[in-house]
Amino acid sequence: MACNRQINFYCRGSEGLWRVQGNKEPYEKDASFVGSSSSQCKCLEFSPSGETCAWCDGTSLKVYNVVENKLLHDIELSSVGYLTFSPSGSMLATWQVFTVKDKIPSRNMRIIDLTTGKEVASLIQKKAHQWAPQWSADEKICVRNYNNELQFFEENNFSEVKMKLHLQKVSDFSLAPNSMPYTVAAYVAGSKGLPSNVRVYQYPNIGGHGAAVASKSFFKAERVNLEWNSTGTAMLILTSTETSASSYYGEQGLHFLALNGDSCVVPLAKNGPVYSIAWHPSGTEFTVLYGYMPAKCTMFNLKNEAIFDFGTGPRNHVFYNPFGNILCLAGFGNLQGKLEFWDVKSQKLISEVSAKDSTYFGWAPDGCHAITATLSPRMRVGNGS
Incomplete structure (x- = not known):
């Protein structure tokens, strides 16, 4: 670890967006970074490598190379609520509030190829919850949750859905952070006395009876957080309820699930x-x-x-x-x-x-x-x- 290197951090607020030269006083604004003075700067995201950042100032979407200190793209796109980069930083996905005008639904999720700055897809994604597409580490596949089904795309070609995973009431999913084998976990909420469950599949073998390589069922789950380890071989499932008989603030549970099929309730003391x-x-x-x-x-x-x-x-x-x-x-x-x-x-x-x-x-x-x-x-x- 090099602890003597210059560290910069970025601030977003009512005065806009600015960069601060950090890790030693006087922590002054970095005049070499031309951010934004707009109070409408509502979102800021960095690529996984930290080399690129993107923000929306209310009227346009800006993509900036922080290493070379230069603006890469200035794209006319207003009122962006959320942003996310693909693992290599080659793609940028944006989400705006879904609207219907003259009975025509808006295509409120866009995917931009950052090598060209051109939009390669515009899709309908009504809900903010789990709006973001998820890529494999090598970006060979991309998955999104649409109308309670998981749609799979290959090679960043969003004009064709290669495969679909149909599960009743899929409300959450998580693509493992590794490359092959491509592994995705899907959460299906319980109903009418049936338990909730998380099922794990390896793409492209996602259809048919018994396709899941691992699964875990549980009760008392209105929401879940699906947390993969870095190698994509195991995950933690944090379940929660809004309220319970024992607590006004609800109840949580923690479950462990591995690709080899091992599963358990994590033994908390x-x-x-x-x-x-x-x-x-x-x-x-x-x-x-x-x-x-x-x-x-x-x-x-x-x-x-x-x-x-x-x-x-x-x-x-x-x-x-x-x-x-x-x-x-x-x-x-x-x-x-x-x-x-x-x-x-x-x-x-x-x-x-x-x-x-x-x-x-x-x-x-x-x-x-x-x-x-x-x-x-x-x-x-x-x-x-």
């Missing part, structure tokens, strides 16, 4: 909510924050064996740095903003700091620096003072 889960970047272990306050924190291996206990404390978020050698446990929201930094290998506490009223945490790419922030509209008073 304390009753209460599951606040946060995080896979180690290697994909060989994961950490869970759970239980009534003070929350307990445990690290597990792929056999779902507890391999380290971080004890209890006022924390509700867990973050690995990009290299997986440092773990941050944080207490945000109605907690006091305490941050604990742990050495993962030695399993020793490195330091503790306070970031009162924080609503955001992020690691810098160097794995040495981190940033906290108080963001609107989640915090209108206090403001870190």
Whole structure:
């Protein structure tokens, strides 16, 4: 890790979009970056490599190379609500609010080829929930959820749906982050006394009875988060309900599912909510924050064996740095903003700091620096003072 490198971070707010030269005072605005002065700058996203960013200022979509410090594309496209890049940064997907004008539905999701700046697809995607298409790591396939079916495209050709996965009430899906074999998990909500389930398929073998290579069924699930490990060999399924008999705030459950068919309920040693889960970047272990306050924190291996206990404390978020050698446990929201930094290998506490009223945490790419922030509209008073 090179901890002496210059780190820049980007801010979006009522004054527009600007870049700050970070990791040493006086943290001044970078005059070499021409961002936006528009208060309508509503979204900002970076490509996975960090070399490219895109934002919408209310009237146009701008794509910027942060390494060469130059504007790549200025595309006439207003009121973009969400953006996402493909893994290599070659494609950019945008979403706008779905509308119907003169009985003609708007094609509110667009995919732009960033090598040319040209739109290669315009599709209907009514709901903001799970609007984003998902690509395999090599971008050979792309999947989207449309009208409760999964549509598969190949080689970034969006004029032809190569295959469809029809499952009743598919509400969530997740494409594994690796390349071949292409693996997708689909969540089907339960109904009329039947359990909910997650089924895992390997493309292109997605049809017919018994096509699923792994599955996990469970009750008490109105929503799920599907979290793959980095190698695409196992996933965590965080289930939740709006309310339950034991809690006004609902109930959570955590399940483990592997491609080899192994599955279980993750054995948590304390009753209460599951606040946060995080896979180690290697994909060989994961950490869970759970239980009534003070929350307990445990690290597990792929056999779902507890391999380290971080004890209890006022924390509700867990973050690995990009290299997986440092773990941050944080207490945000109605907690006091305490941050604990742990050495993962030695399993020793490195330091503790306070970031009162924080609503955001992020690691810098160097794995040495981190940033906290108080963001609107989640915090209108206090403001870190």
